[in-house]
Amino acid sequence: MRVVFMGTPAFSVPSLRALTREHEVVLVVTRPDAVRSRGKRLEPSPVKVAAEELGLPVLETSRMTPEALDALRAADADVFCVAAYGCILPEAVLTMAPLGCVNVHASLLPRWRGAAPIQRSILAGDAETGVSIMRIGQGVDTGDYCAQAATTVAGKTADELTAELAEMGGELLVEVLPAIADGTAVWAVQDESKVTHAAKIAKEELRLDPAVSALENARRVLASSDAAPARCVLAGKPARVLAAVVSDASPVPAEGQITCAGKRVLLGCADGALELVSVKPDGKRAMPATAWVAGLQGKAGSWERLS
Incomplete structure (x- = not known):
């Protein structure tokens, strides 16, 4: 399967590596180099570093410009896979690939839609959290999901939980992609009565x-x-x-x-x-x-x- 991957932080890297093992990743889209630590030097995103190690073509952009859209069309991908890219995708991107846009989200949806699901699950004292493989729609993390995997929360730091969920998400993504491709994936509509929102941590x-x-x-x-x-x-x-x-x-x-x-x-x-x-x-x-x-x-x- 031809895949375009979109992601930026360390959380995204296991998904990229998993996809590369099983499919043809034809393009990696990530946010541009930025000041990412206490120093003042520009640093590449973890996804860019991983993509270059894997010998994959990289497109750096923080928004979907006409040039970026042209690059996505030229990739001729079957599916776009997203994991914490950090950019709102317009309708033109969501509908460009035949199989659409599939996202790795770090919570058991509909709990913890939003920017900081891992930290929110810790602060709330949740017994478990996990990852969801979902379709990307117009709302924030509102799309249907076709697979979830769970893990315990208690005693784990945000860094530990992030690393664990990143690995789980990558493996779950490659596990369900064949079912998405052949139409046998079962999509669940999120129960709006159970939604919680994971606002960015202040x-x-x-x-x-x-x-x-x-x-x-x-x-x-x-x-x-x-x-x-x-x-x-x-x-x-x-x-x-x-x-x-x-x-x-x-x-x-x-x-x-x-x-x-x-x-x-x-x-x-x-x-x-x-x-x-x-x-x-x-x-x-x-x-x-x-x-x-x-x-x-x-x-x-x-x-x-x-x-």
Whole structure:
């Protein structure tokens, strides 16, 4: 099968690699080089890097210009496969390939339509999430789906869950493409009564807060990323919390207080304690929480939400 693939971040790469094993990928479309880390240099998208390693032709565009549409027509593909491309596709693209546009979405639709389904599933305390293979329509993630695969959420970071779902999505995509091609795929219409929306994560949402539960704070840490880190003020200084878990230690520190119980560093929350595992104080390297608290020389004190 002749395939045009559209994707940009690391999540997209397993789908591209899976398609390349099973089909003829005739064109890869990705967003242009951009500043993607803390440096100021332009960097290629992970999909562009992978496509070049695989020897595939690459089209870089952030919107469907007349030139981009011409390139898509010239590819003469049977199907367009999309995984986190990051561009709204016009009707001309959706109907160009005989088999249409098929998307790998990182949730069990209709739950978590939108930009941040993985982080939202963590923050909401979902027992499971997964991937859906869906048709792309005019609405955001509103299309019918023909296959889903699930995995558990608890205890996994956003990065871990993203990597797992990326692999699942790629394998599921190549598994169902033959059925899509021969018309035997069974498409399910999304139940609008069960829809939830996964809005982009704002940095403020992941700030840790002694006034909320230890579990809520732990979920914010799991859902955090370089783009939206879990941060707070520890002993008067801003810091990023890299890893933390709900603690069953006793006695529980008072809300907003920091205590040490053996080698455990505990933050008092509204209903219990959050145990710090690793932190990165602003301007310093990442370190185990025990090393951080040792540097305070017994003056741990209190913690608070970053304003």
